[in-house]
Amino acid sequence: MSTTSDTSVPETTIKAPADLPTITIERTFASAPSQVFRAFVEPELFSRWIGPHSVEARVDHWDARTGGSWSYAAWRDGERIAGFYGSFHEIRPEERLVQTFTYDGAPDGVSLDTTTFTPLPDGTRLTTVSVVESLELRNLILGSGMDTGVREGYAKLDVLLQAQ
Amino acid sequence: MAYDELSRVFAALADPTRRGVVARLATGDATVGELASPYGMTVQAVSKHLKVLEDAGLVSRTGDSHRRPCHLEANVFDLMTGWIERYRREAEARFARLDGVLVDLDALDNPRRTPGHSTRPHSTATKTTNSQEEKRS
Numbered sequence: 001m002s003t004t005s006d007t008s009v010p011e012t013t014i015k016a017p018a019d020l021p022t023i024t025i026e027r028t029f030a031s032a033p034s035q036v037f038r039a040f041v042e043p044e045l046f047s048r049w050i051g052p053h054s055v056e057a058r059v060d061h062w063d064a065r066t067g068g069s070w071s072y073a074a075w076r077d078g079e080r081i082a083g084f085y086g087s088f089h090e091i092r093p094e095e096r097l098v099q100t101f102t103y104d105g106a107p108d109g110v111s112l113d114t115t116t117f118t119p120l121p122d123g124t125r126l127t128t129v130s131v132v133e134s135l136e137l138r139n140l141i142l143g144s145g146m147d148t149g150v151r152e153g154y155a156k157l158d159v160l161l162q163a164q
Numbered sequence: 165m166a167y168d169e170l171s172r173v174f175a176a177l178a179d180p181t182r183r184g185v186v187a188r189l190a191t192g193d194a195t196v197g198e199l200a201s202p203y204g205m206t207v208q209a210v211s212k213h214l215k216v217l218e219d220a221g222l223v224s225r226t227g228d229s230h231r232r233p234c235h236l237e238a239n240v241f242d243l244m245t246g247w248i249e250r251y252r253r254e255a256e257a258r259f260a261r262l263d264g265v266l267v268d269l270d271a272l273d274n275p276r277r278t279p280g281h282s283t284r285p286h287s288t289a290t291k292t293t294n295s296q297e298e299k300r301s
Contacts, residue, residue, distance in 0.1 A: 010263075012256040014248050023251075027259045031266040035273075039265050049261035052254065126259075136178035142247045 021138040023130045033094045033117035036124045040097055040115065041088075047072065055081065066091050070099075086110070101130070109137050176220035181205075182213050186222060189236035199234065 015024040029036050039045045043059040050057045055074040060083075062070050071085035086100035089112075097115040111130045118125040132138050177183055185199055200210040214234060217223040224235045 010259075012252055012259055014252040014255065016248050016251075025255050027255070029259075029263065029266055031270055035266055035269045036262075038269065039262055045265055045269070049258060049265050051258050051261055053257060053261075134178070135183070136174060139174050139177065139247070142251050 016138065016142060019135075021132045021135050023138060023141065025128045025130075026125065028120060028123055028125050030123045033119050033124045036126060037094045037097070037117050041091065043070075043072075061085075064088055064091060109133075109140075111141070172220040173222065176216050176222055179213065179216075182217055185210070185213060185217065185234075186236060189223065189234060193233035193235050195231055195233055197231075 010028045010030075012025060012027045015026075016022070039049065041064040043062040043064075047057040047059050050072070052074075055076045057072050058075055059070070059072045062072075064070070066088060068088040068091075069086065070088060071083065073080050073083040075081065083104040085102055085104060089098040089100060091097055095117055097113075097117075099113045099115070101111040101113050102109060109132065111132050113128055113130045115126065115128040118127065130141075132141065177186065181203060184203070188194060188199060188202070196207050196210055196214065199214070200207050203210070214223060214225070218225065222237055224237055226232050226235075
């Protein structure tokens with residue numbers, strides 16, 4: 001299963017095959033692979049975009065080299081709401097990044113994320129393939145956004161109500 | 165669809181036999197007996213799996229008789245499409261923020277160019293691992 005679009009605007013595509021525990025995300029960027037790569041391995045850049053919008057990402061540990069490790073937490077209103085950690089399995093500058101990813105609320109689950117930075121004439125194609133151990137976990141990851149989406153929906157409602 | 169319903173669907177599809185049943189029903193309705201035969205399972209064992217699928221809203225049966233056909237609810241596929249689309253929108257929001265970071269980076273490297281204007285990116289010699297080590301030392 002996948003969703004795609006024919007617009008020329010850079011658009012994220014997701015592939016989640018019915019019979020494989022993988023998620024593939026693809027998107028193009030108007031910057032060179034060197035710049036996109038920096039945004040993945042420099043913590044002060046990474047924390048600016050990883051999001052989601054309603055939370056602040058605070059990097060606790062970051063050793064961006066092959067065999068190194070990383071961890072960061074999502075904070076909202078001074079409260080730590082989720083933590084994530086993993087290793088940098090391989091860093092091949094400007095080309096390829098292989099990481100593990102675990103949500104600390106589900107420490108038995110681990111995703112192996114391989115990100116490739118492919119040069120294009122006017123930018124970079126970013127592809128991340130995530131592999132987990134079962135279709136169940138893959139589907140849980142796909143469904144995990146429900147929670148955030150609902151909370152952000154309530155937050156927007158709060159703002160709307162306060163404005164009245 | 166409520167999160168509890170989604171959880172039931174995830175749990176129902178977590179079992180390989182039930183996924184096989186869903187895959188079979190995607191090709192057309194079938195009786196319990198027809199569903200049992202490829203697995204060498206008893207009708208009773210398959211009925212238990214069907215009950216889980218029914219409770220999750222994935223499968224419907226018109227009656228209790230084992231001869232009544234089981235039917236796959238088409239909205240299962242809408243559901244998966246919905247999950248993926250939501251996940252996609254979140255990834256897109258994340259990457260839109262990344263676009264903003266990249267515009268800033270390109271502007272720093274290319275101060276005469278207008279930020280946000282799409283330019284042929286140039287390669288930088290910066291090796292991030294080195295710059296990280298410099299920051300730490």
